Amino acid sequence: GGGAYGPALTDVIVLGPEGRIFVTGPDVVKSVTGESVDMARLGGPEPHGRRSGVVHVVAETDDQAYESIKTIADLLGAQGSMAAKLPEVNLAGLLPESSKRAYDVHPLIEGILDANSQVQELHPKWAPNIVTTLGRFGGRTIGVVANNPLRLGGCLDSSSAEKAARFVRMCDSFGVPLLVIVDVPGYLPGVGQEWDGVVRRGAKLLHAFSEAVVPRVTLITRKAYGGAYIAMNSRSLGATKVFAWPGAEVAVMGAVAAIRVLHRRILADIPDDQRVAMELELAAEHEKISGGVARAIEIGVVDEILEPTVTRTALAQAILQAPANRGLHGNIPL
CATH class of the missing domain: 3.90.226.10 (2-enoyl-CoA Hydratase; Chain A, domain 1)
Structure with a gap:
């Protein structure tokens, strides 16, 4: 009842x-x-x-x-206090060599958080394409929000946006800093998503991040495309700092998807057996023009490129240098 x-x-x-x-x-x-x-x-x-x-x-x-x-x-x-210098590990080894392969983000989260420390994932089976975890980082409690490419390719959808929004609001109300690990190809497309209210429910995540006053640092590991990048604690939502690993891609969409739009007339005239090769050639040219993560730094959407071997200390220093604020609001069950 x-x-x-x-x-x-x-x-x-x-x-x-x-x-x-x-x-x-x-x-x-x-x-x-x-x-x-x-x-x-x-x-x-x-x-x-x-x-x-x-x-x-x-x-x-x-x-x-x-x-x-x-x-x-x-x-x-x-919650404890955070150390300024953290032991480093080669976090790149926790990702597959091919950027096109899916992977489980949990080992990467475990590698970033303190070894053999308290960790508690929330909602592990609901909307598993995004992971929300409380854990210790440098001795202090932080909240981790991470795309999980193993599920739905890491796409955001209505349920995962709502799940992450509730977690962000909770962390902000308790004064828990946020670490956002981004590897997102975009929002999950489909009639079902639109009918399920992805616009309304997805807006909750943007609102939660933009209103949060706790330190919130973003790490882009492989890719951040389109509106989903904006929703994942981007610079435009007031992120404390946005880091990216070398080779990360920040764009409106992936190179192949982009050239299919930009060069659709050229591709329409190509024989079917040659179209894939032409797409790859045009995509390679597009990647050079778009500039990758260097271009993202130039236009101000990424602050710094980090090597995976020095990531933990850089993340800790970014959190420590930000004001230790706490959101003056309740924890509405979104």
């Missing part, structure tokens, strides 16, 4: 294996709609952890639930 809104108004919901949350129970559902459903399928860990996004953490046992609560309370309540 209405008591279900109690947990929904809290900052973080941890659901144990026998936990159930629903506004109307199975009997009411059956009498009104004729649907037969049990309590677990209606409001248990699977629907709320994977489908609805109501629950932040699903625990397999009660003891695990208590441990998650302790970790979250410690990360938010005892």
Whole structure:
């Protein structure tokens, strides 16, 4: 019943294996709609952890639930202070050699955060194309928002934008600095996305970042295209600092997609068996003209190119040099 809104108004919901949350129970559902459903399928860990996004953490046992609560309370309540100099690792080794290969971003997040420290991912199964994690970085609590190319290629969609927006608002309300790891090809296209309110729900992420006053640093690892780049804590949204690794691409769209628009008449006249080769040739020329990350620095959308071997200290210094503010707002359940 209405008591279900109690947990929904809290900052973080941890659901144990026998936990159930629903506004109307199975009997009411059956009498009104004729649907037969049990309590677990209606409001248990699977629907709320994977489908609805109501629950932040699903625990397999009660003891695990208590441990998650302790970790979250410690990360938010005892945030600590950040060291100015951090031990470095070669983070490039955590990405595949080919820039076209998908990969799981979790090892990269673990490599950036302190080794063997407290970490708690929120909403791991809901909208997994973006990862939202609380962890320790240089001894201090930070919030990490990262595109995950392993799921939907890392595209933003309506659910992932809403998930990230809620996380950004929570971190801002608790004074937790943000690290945004960007590898995004754009927004997920499709009729379903438009009907699902990607404009309205995607705007939540832009609003959350633009209003956040905590230090928020962006790292572009491989690519940042189009409107999705803007939404991922870009310079235009007031990012504290935007770093990029060598070879990162910042553009309205990828080179191949761009030349298909710019040179569509030329490509239309090319025989089918030669079109792919011509596209690659035109794309290579386009990449030279667009200028890559050097051009991004020139026009002010990227502040500095970082080598993966010195990234951790540079990120820490950028956070330390920014004012340690805290958002003067509540934590609305977006």
